[in-house]
Amino acid sequence: MTDWIDACGLEDIEEESVRRFDHAGRSFAIYRMTGEEVFCSDGHCTHEAVHLSEGLLMDYEIECPKHSGVFDVRTGEARRLPACVNLRTYEARAEDGRIKVRLA
Known part of the structure; x- marks a missing residue:
């Protein structure tokens, strides 16, 4: 089983915002909804290698x-073209004021 990795402080991400997280030569996007609800996915759009941390997060999407493709941050599902390949998602949780992810 893969250990939980400390990604950042919960307060480092405003509610309804996304932040870039780089670890072990890979890039991820960490999403904070309201309160302590957090999610994590691969950081780059599956259509073109544009980092999603620069994108707009609203209503779990x-x-x-770059091209306005949309993904569900809970499941990684591609919901609007030109994105047609789902994002890989990872477990994420808020614990003691920190966001931790499991990058299995």
């Missing part, structure tokens, strides 16, 4: 800043 992240919009790619």
Whole structure:
């Protein structure tokens, strides 16, 4: 089993916002909804390698800043073209004021 990795402080991400997290040569996006509800996915859009941390997060959906493809941050499901390949998602949790992710 993969250990939980400390990604950042919960307060480092405003509610309804996304933040870039780089670890072990890979890039991820961490999403904070309201309160302590957090999610994590691969950081780059599956349509083109644009980082999603620059995108707009609203109602559990992240919009790619380049071509407006949309993904569900809870499941990684591609919801609007040109994105048609789902994002890989990872477990995330808020604990003691920190956001931790499991990058299995």
